[in-house]
Amino acid sequence: MRVLFDGYYWFGGPPAGIVITHEKIAAWRREFPDDALTVALRRRPTPAEASDLERQGLRWIRTYLPTQPLKNMMELSLRVRLGPYDMAWGSNYSPLLGKSAVFVHDALFQSNPEWFTTIERIYLSPIMIAARAASVLFVSSETEAARIVQHNPRLVPTAVTGFGISHALLDANPEPPPALDLRPGSFVLSVGRLNTRKNLATTLSAAVHSGAISASRPFVVVGPANGKADQLERRVLAAIDxxxxxxxxFVETEHLAWLYRNTALFVYLSLNEGYGLPPLEALRLGAPVLVSERPIFRELLRESVRYCDPTDIDAVAQAMKLSLSDGRLPLASDFEFPSWEHMVHTMRGAMTETKGKSRRRLTS
Known part of the structure; x- marks a missing residue:
């Protein structure tokens, strides 16, 4: 199969976007070495970057339009119509012409527009319209498939793929972040983009209310600011001081690996997610995990973590204290972490079956 991949986040962007882009294509290359893979890049690679692409067995083209929606919907459309490709693969924004597969990450901007700025909602608004043109529509979870259909009855997801966990994170040599002066087991951890949906204001208020954190057992927050943010109350600001x-x-991968492996508790009380990689990463690296009582986490994590109502400060505080005293829950005997290999086999199988056919109904 000859596939043209959206490489908008090949060189930069949100950390999760970069990881997913690289891991997905690397897994495809490993699992299907005879396929011809081309990555559409938003800038010309340096000689060293071009050599790295060649070493991976990847071809590349450059795109020129200024945003990912325009690049995918217009430029990839023309490339797949005029070039030697069986299908174009887009992230969120589907090419509008030719054979195309699109991965729609979530419909949260439709179900909960209050979590997004006006500019974000405008930027995201073409996703579901463009998805109608896709030959294949992928989603990450059964939960997200249901949300997409609820808000877009004309869309029928083709397959649920899941995500894997970053090989760089799993293979990293853990090193403590030098500036934090942390001891193993002496801190609580949260990881993710800092915005309203991540519910950090309530999380930190509950942590202070619980009495479980202090200067000697701090609550460590890893992640960049992103989108709409909550205001923090006075006692949280005092705890920061x-x-x-x-x-x-942002922290380097070896530092993140150390934080995951050595935290007394990983806390992720997002109000909702399309998927949610950080709790899976924390669980995989051995951390006790506390997450929101939400369907997506029940689907992914099952009974291997603790749950609480993310909007109830008292309930969160009690759950933090209980989790810190009891430690990690055992994994179920049949629990399996998702893999990149499963993701690409699911995608390629659906893309192969869909060539020359109308979109098939959801399979996982």
């Missing part, structure tokens, strides 16, 4: 809450911003 005295070192009971510490923001790190």
């Amino acid at each position: 005295d070192g009971s809450i510490r923001y790190t911003g």
Whole structure:
């Protein structure tokens, strides 16, 4: 199969976007070495970058339009119509012409527009319209498939793929972040983009209310600011001032691996997710995990973590104290972490079956 991949996040962007782009294509190359894979890049690679692409057995083309929606919907459309490709693969925004597969990450901007800025909603609005033109529509979870159909009855997802966990994270040599002065088991951790949906204001208020954090056992927050953010209450600001809450911003992979492996508790109380990789990463690296009582986490994590109502400060505080005292729950004997190999086999199988056919109904 000859596939043209959207490489908008090949060189930069949200950390999760970069990881998914690289891991997906690398897994495809490993599993289907005879396929011809081309990555559409938003800039010309340097000689070293071009050599790395060649070493991976990848071809590349450059796109020129200024945004991902325009690149995917217009440029990839023309490329797949005029070029030697069986199908174009887009992230969120489907090419409008020719054979195309699109991965729609979530419909949260439709179900909960209040979590997004006006500019974000405008930027995201073409996703579901363009998806109608796709030959194949992929989603990450059964939960998200149901949400997409609820808000877009004309769309029928083809397959649920899941995501894997970053090989760079799993293979990293863990090193403590030098600026934080942390001891193993002496801190609580949260990882993710800092915006309203991640519910950080309630999480930190509950952490302070619980009495479980202090300057000697801080709550460590890893992640960049992104989109609409909540206002923090006065006692949380005081906890930041005295070192009971510490923001790190972006951290290197070896530091993130150390934080996951050595935290006393990983807390992820997002109001909702299309998928939610950080709790899976934390669980895979051995951390006790506390997450929101939401269908997506029940689907992915089952009974291997603790749950609480993310909007109830008292309930969150009690759940934090219980989790810190009881430690990690055992994994179910039949629990399996998702893999990139499963993802690409699911995608390629659906793309192969759909060539020359109308979109098939959801399979997983």
